[in-house]
Amino acid sequence: MRHVTSSGSGRFAPSPTSDLHVGNLRTALLAWLFARRAGLGFLVRIEDLDPQRVAAAPGVARRHLVDLASIGLDWDAEPVRQSERWEMYRGALARLDTYPCFCSRRDVAEASQAPHASQGSGWRPYPGTCSRLSSAQRAERALTRPAALRVRANGVRHTVRDAHTGAITGLVDDFVLMRSDGTPSYNLASVVDDGVQGVTQVTRGADLLDSAPRQAWLARQLGFGQPDYVHVGLAVGHSGQRLAKRDGAVTLGQLAATGSDTAAVVAQLFSTAGLPPHGSASGMLADVLAGRVDLERAGIWESWTWPPAGA
Numbered sequence: 110m111r112h113v114t115s116s117g118s119g120r121f122a123p124s125p126t127s128d129l130h131v132g133n134l135r136t137a138l139l140a141w142l143f144a145r146r147a148g149l150g151f152l153v154r155i156e157d158l159d160p161q162r163v164a165a166a167p168g169v170a171r172r173h174l175v176d177l178a179s180i181g182l183d184w185d186a187e188p189v190r191q192s193e194r195w196e197m198y199r200g201a202l203a204r205l206d207t208y209p210c211f212c213s214r215r216d217v218a219e220a221s222q223a224p225h226a227s228q229g230s231g232w233r234p235y236p237g238t239c240s241r242l243s244s245a246q247r248a249e250r251a252l253t254r255p256a257a258l259r260v261r262a263n264g265v266r267h268t269v270r271d272a273h274t275g276a277i278t279g280l281v282d283d284f285v286l287m288r289s290d291g292t293p294s295y296n297l298a299s300v301v302d303d304g305v306q307g308v309t310q311v312t313r314g315a316d317l318l319d320s321a322p323r324q325a326w327l328a329r330q331l332g333f334g335q336p337d338y339v340h341v342g343l344a345v346g347h348s349g350q351r352l353a354k355r356d357g358a359v360t361l362g363q364l365a366a367t368g369s370d371t372a373a374v375v376a377q378l379f380s381t382a383g384l385p386p387h388g389s390a391s392g393m394l395a396d397v398l399a400g401r402v403d404l405e406r407a408g409i410w411e412s413w414t415w416p417p418a419g420a
């Protein structure tokens with residue numbers, strides 16, 4: 110394994126709730142290529158924050174690592190597990206301006222205004238209901254309902270840079286940092302980990318583009334630098350919905366059972382992006398480094414369909 114360079118790292122951070130499907134694998138390949146092209150380290154992080162969902166899927170984290178290695182990726186440090194880092198997230202939380210929130214999902218939906226058109230379909234910023242509670246009201250509500258903790262962002266707007274979309278400015282609402290069951294939120298844990306692990310480049314699916322401004326803002330609040338973002342196109346099934354189990358053979362294991370070995374799947378994934386059909390990541394990296402392939406000009410930004418037409 111190479112050592113993490115001082116110039117930072119890229120990363121791939123899957124949640125081990127089900128096996129990686131071809132969409133996840135293509136994003137992982139791209140995350141590795143973008144990081145290695147830039148001479149950065151590369152990390153894999155196991156985002157196993159949700160104890161129930163992870164317990165319902167035993168062995169998945171290990172299979173993620175096996176699959177990532179089998180498509181030719183390598184990483185520069187032992188993968189960390191978020192389930193072992195709760196103390197660190199709590200420590201970060203203590204440094205932030207937060208307040209308890211007693212709203213149910215329904216309360217939030219009813220109180221929030223119309224979906225925020227500029228920031229993704231259906232996203233509703235938290236309207237700040239509980240930020241205005243008196244201490245007496247808080248004490249009274251705490252008797253009947255456990256509180257989540259939200260950050261006080263004061264309606265700030267924050268700008269990030271995405272490799273494809275360019276500058277994106279988004280409203281930072283008072284988002285949840287600690288869920289009412291005491292679990293650190295995805296936003297808190299991933300921002301803390303990216304900061305602590307020296308992640309300077311975040312490549313992931315385009316569904317998380319809308320989260321980037323608030324995550325980068327939180328990183329700044331905690332004294333971390335702001336990563337560069339690379340949001341790549343999501344895989345969809347033939348119904349046009351996000352790729353899922355219902356779409357048939359979508360994991361390496363399922364595809365092997367239908368006669369497609371891993372190298373063939375990887376080559377097919379590269380082809381879907383208009384890239385040369387290498388059977389593993391290293392051949393593609395060589396082409397990228399030699400200037401024979403321009404990742405930015407390939408078809409990696411738009412949603413893409415699996416299985417590809419004619420396959």
Ligand code: GLU
Nearest residue numbers: 122123124156299313317
């Ligand atoms: N664990 C998240 C997921 O699997 C990814 C988070 C991220 O890349 O920031 O969707």
